[in-house]
Every structure is written in C-alpha cells, then in structure tokens.
Amino acid sequence: MTDESMQPYQRIAQDVRDQIRLGRLKGNDKLPSTRELADRYEVAPGTVQRALAELRAGGIIYSHQGRGSFIRESAIDTVADPTTQAIKRLEQQVAELSARLDRLEERHDD
Incomplete structure (x- = not known):
C-alpha cells in the first residue's frame, strides 16, 4: 500500500511503527499528546485518536487515562x-x- 492510498490515520500508525523499527521509539517511551500529533501531521485530533486505537488494537501501544500513550515493550x-x-x-x-x-562441559569435568 503506497502512502497515497493510505488514510491519514494509517499513515500516522505506520510512522509510529517505522519509528519503533528504526529504534527511535523504544519500549515504554511516551508518545506525544494527541494535540501535538495532530499538529505534527496536520490532521484533526480524531484522526490521531483513530491511529492510536489501531496501534492499541495491534498491541503496539498502551494508554493510561490522563497520562498518555506509551510504546509496549513487546x-x-x-x-x-x-x-x-x-x-x-x-x-x-x-x-x-x-x-x-x-552444561555438557561441566558434566564432563566432574
């Protein structure tokens, strides 16, 4: 799927996956706020929420009410x-x- 054929929320989710793959994001790193991500990607906050929901469903992130979203270790x-x-x-x-x-060498030495 090319970038042009992806929905904006899919591009955001893919970008997060790519950042993890490249080592820029690691387990337990906190993602920017919804507002910051919306500004960065020039989309509505609802679009960011949809991307975060996709990442949560895929086991990529977890969220804590009032604290934000974080990258899962796994x-x-x-x-x-x-x-x-x-x-x-x-x-x-x-x-x-x-x-x-x-272990085999230890047994042999005994």
Whole structure:
C-alpha cells in the first residue's frame, strides 16, 4: 500500500511503527499528546485518536487515562522486519546451544 492510498490515520500508525523499527521509539517511551500529533501531521485530533486505537488494537501501544500513550515493550518484536526477527531467533538459538554446551562441559569435568 503506497502512502497515497493510505488514510491519514494509517499513515500516522505506520510512522509510529517505522519509528519503533528504526529504534527511535523504544519500549515504554511516551508518545506525544494527541494535540501535538495532530499538529505534527496536520490532521484533526480524531484522526490521531483513530491511529492510536489501531496501534492499541495491534498491541503496539498502551494508554493510561490522563497520562498518555506509551510504546509496549513487546512492540519491538511486533514491528520488526522478517530479517530482524530471523536474526533474533538465531541469536536465541546460539545462546541456548552455548548454555547446553556449558552444561555438557561441566558434566564432563566432574
């Protein structure tokens, strides 16, 4: 879907996802207020609210009444591109194999 075919709320939501993917937003970072986002994207506050609702439904953000919206820790994995996800899985497998090897070496030394 190109930017031209996306609705304004979808562009805002995608921009937040992109900022997470690029590391500009991290888990528990606070998003700007609805008013600030509306001004930044030159849209109505309702459009921002719709984008935030989409991000909440996708598990990307969580909101606290009166405090704002925040990036979920798990959002990093949710928006990661397939290559990054594959690298993380490989890193986890290498760590698990290293731990198994350490245990085997400990047994051998006993």
